[in-house]
Amino acid sequence: MFKESVNLQKLQVLKKRLKVDHPKYMDLENEIRMKTAGEYGEYSINYYLSLIPELKYDFQIVRGLRLPFKNSYFQIDTLLLFPSFFLILEVKHLTGTLHFDPNFHQLLQTKNIILPNNESIDETKSIPDPILQVKRQFNQLKDWFDDQGYTDYRGDSLVVLTNTNAIVKAISDNKKVQDFVVRSPGLSFRVEKLIRKHENDDYLYWEELKVISKQLKSSNVVRSNNDLEEFNVQVSDIHPGVFCTSCEVLLMVRVNGIWKCIVCNHVSKDAHVKTIDEYFLLFGNEISSRDCMWFLQLNSTYIARSILKSMKLNEVGNTFSKRYHKK
Numbered sequence: 001m002f003k004e005s006v007n008l009q010k011l012q013v014l015k016k017r018l019k020v021d022h023p024k025y026m027d028l029e030n031e032i033r034m035k036t037a038g039e040y041g042e043y044s045i046n047y048y049l050s051l052i053p054e055l056k057y058d059f060q061i062v063r064g065l066r067l068p069f070k071n072s073y074f075q076i077d078t079l080l081l082f083p084s085f086f087l088i089l090e091v092k093h094l095t096g097t098l099h100f101d102p103n104f105h106q107l108l109q110t111k112n113i114i115l116p117n118n119e120s121i122d123e124t125k126s127i128p129d130p131i132l133q134v135k136r137q138f139n140q141l142k143d144w145f146d147d148q149g150y151t152d153y154r155g156d157s158l159v160v161l162t163n164t165n166a167i168v169k170a171i172s173d174n175k176k177v178q179d180f181v182v183r184s185p186g187l188s189f190r191v192e193k194l195i196r197k198h199e200n201d202d203y204l205y206w207e208e209l210k211v212i213s214k215q216l217k218s219s220n221v222v223r224s225n226n227d228l229e230e231f232n233v234q235v236s237d238i239h240p241g242v243f244c245t246s247c248e249v250l251l252m253v254r255v256n257g258i259w260k261c262i263v264c265n266h267v268s269k270d271a272h273v274k275t276i277d278e279y280f281l282l283f284g285n286e287i288s289s290r291d292c293m294w295f296l297q298l299n300s301t302y303i304a305r306s307i308l309k310s311m312k313l314n315e316v317g318n319t320f321s322k323r324y325h326k327k
């Protein structure tokens with residue numbers, strides 16, 4: 001089943017709690033839309049990767065790589081390591097009609113959009129050329145392999161389109177588009193073709209592949225993402241409080257040890273659990289009773305402390321500076 005990454009969950013919570021008039025609200029919405037499509041695309045190729053006959057062709061899969069390159073980093077979504085070659089997959093979950101134009105390094109996406117008056121029009125926008133993107137990733141990864149001493153290790157790269165409703169067209173260099181772009185149902189056939197293409201190349205032993213896979217993972221630099229900073233969000237831009245678990249409208253108030261929605265009268269014993277989880281996603285895995293008082297909008301530290309205690313979190317520090325860590 002498709003499950004959002006922690007990064008995406010963070011952005012969702014930020015959006016849920018960010019004031020709608022915040023200048024970066026639209027950017028945040030766009031980022032969430034792109035990330036969701038990206039993660040869904042990655043998830044959906046798993047099935048097609050499983051069709052590659054593994055018993056016949058052993059390979060390693062490495063996902064979500066971010067490797068240092070010169071003074072920056074480069075990212076690879078999915079990398080397959082076969083004994084005779086490596087294969088970079090750039091997964092795109094795009095809708096509409098996709099006009100690939102390699103000569104001008106662009107991809108034009110045309111989508112039918114419905115206007116407020118219910119008329120529909122076609123809208124075309126230019127998006128970064130994924131063929132250029134995988135070629136760049138290929139060169140960067142090849143350099144990385146050279147640096148590690150695997151100079152004869154060959155490779156290829158593909159753009160995988162996972163949305164089966166998208167229509168694909170080539171405006172220029174039809175052959176290049178055919179060489180680099182594949183739709184997910186054709187992925188396993190394309191991979192088998194590449195295996196044949198590389199069958200006379202030098203090959204690595206299975207143990208060496210495992211070593212490379214480990215090296216890649218240990219060189220991986222996880223993006224330290226502070227979403228609050230990235231979207232220029234101040235703590236004062238965040239709505240604190242317990243969202244109603246039924247109508248999802250702020251706020252629930254605590255009455256006699258029970259949360260009660262002031263809009264729909266729904267009651268809950270443990271609505272704070274989800275709210276504290278959201279605090280951890282936004283601000284990191286540590287909370288004090290004072291933070292808790294603010295975020296749950298309580299008027300007593302005593303209640304805040306007893307709620308945190310009831311959640312069986314890890315406690316650090318003495319009574320006055322006690323902090324609670326997510327387990």
Ligand SMILES: [Zn+2]
Nearest residue numbers: 244247261264
């Ligand atoms: Zn409610």
